[in-house]
Amino acid sequence: MTRQVYISGKLVPEAEAKISIFDSAIMLADTMTESTRTFRHKPFKLEQHIERLYQSLKLTRIDPQMSAAQMLRTTLDVFEANLDNYREHADCWIVHNISRGIAIAGADPTVQVGAPTVMIFTQLMDLKPWARFYTDGCHGVTPMSRMVPSQSLDPRIKNRSRLPYTLAEMEAKLVDPAAQSIILDLDGHVAENKGGNIFCVSKGVLKTPTTVNCLAGISRATALELAKKLGIPTEETVLLPYDLATADEVFFTSTPYCIMPSTKFNTLPVGDGKVGPITRRLLAAWSELVGMDIVAQAQAQVN
Ligand SMILES: Cc1ncc(COP(=O)(O)O)c(C=O)c1O
Structure with missing residues (x-):
């Protein structure tokens, strides 16, 4: 099954998830992040990861335009939509990347001019390294x-x-x-x-x-x-x-x-x-x- 990823309000096949070359994630590496894992297909301490994510967002003044409870629900939806991709004994990452959105070159970098870019995806947990x-x-x-x-x-x-x-x-x-x-x-x-x-x-x-x-x-x-x-x-x-x-x-x-x-x-x-x-x-x-x-x-x- 093609991996479904979340990008700013939509769940889409991964090949369709695109961000602008002007996104602050690229212009300024201005992106808050979390990486959670599952054990036996159960997310481990996901609430704590989301709590830490919201602390990072607060400190960097990025408005995710959704509550922590909505982020949790959305994250679980992304995870559930992809569960069939993971065999019974395989676990996965659940990754959040949230940037301030479009950055206008040369303008005040602290101003969030539009919607944030909210990206959530899952990935097979490769433990070989x-x-x-x-x-x-x-x-x-x-x-x-x-x-x-x-x-x-x-x-x-x-x-x-x-x-x-x-x-x-x-x-x-x-x-x-x-x-x-x-x-x-x-x-x-x-x-x-x-x-x-x-x-x-x-x-x-x-x-x-x-x-x-x-x-x-x-x-x-x-x-x-x-x-x-x-x-x-x-x-x-x-x-x-x-x-x-x-x-x-x-x-x-x-x-x-x-x-x-x-x-x-x-x-x-x-x-x-x-x-x-x-x-x-x-x-x-x-x-x-x-x-x-x-x-x-x-x-x-x-x-
Ligand atoms: C710099 C740094 N330190 C420590 C950790 C470990 O954090 P956690 O146990 O929440 O994965 C991470 C995780 O990505 C990290 O990036």
Whole structure:
């Protein structure tokens, strides 16, 4: 079945979804975004994603011209219209991109001159890039580029201006093609990955940076909730590269893979160089929460 996507009030076959070359998404990369995933064809924390989307829209003064409740209903309609495209054991992304709409070159960029461009689509969840990291762990590398400081752009505003993250990820991959970036802020504190949050475990305590320098990830919140349920002490704090290098365990969190263990940091082994027990317990608890084996699903895609 042809994928049906939503664009500004209409559900259309994907080939018919067009935006203007003058859209602020292109002229200014002025687009707020969310990426939600499904587990067993059920959207996970979609309400929280939409709540975060509306916070980003508020801060950037983009009027989506629909309420959060209407956005939720519309999103579910898009998802339901495409469900037949996803096999029983396959899950999908549900992606929102919302721009300020047509931008008039040279005019005041803060003025929304017309309707916003609201785009919603689903896409097969391809977990192959992360599958082997559940057992082997990935290599976290600190790139040369630093986070855009939160004084300039609050990292909690989830937007599509991705150049800083793209450059940072490239620099990490020049060190090791399989590396995942661990971006530092201007003070040298651990911030986040281009698409994920960072955690470490030291002496039984699960630690992650505060949201002063990173996105308030929904997976980050889930990992903290699960840790609390499992009685694992947690701390939102300042972390330096030293803390990751000397930690017992390191992992990333993000919507597609949930938890991605990291067994190497800037070429040094993390702990004993194997995926740690707290990381495995959290992954198991997450699988239990969503009623399916997250790791097995990813590994089945490569086997
Ligand atoms: C920069 C950045 N940090 C962290 C995350 C993780 O957020 P979430 O867990 O909500 O997917 C993302 C997700 O896209 C991101 O883009």
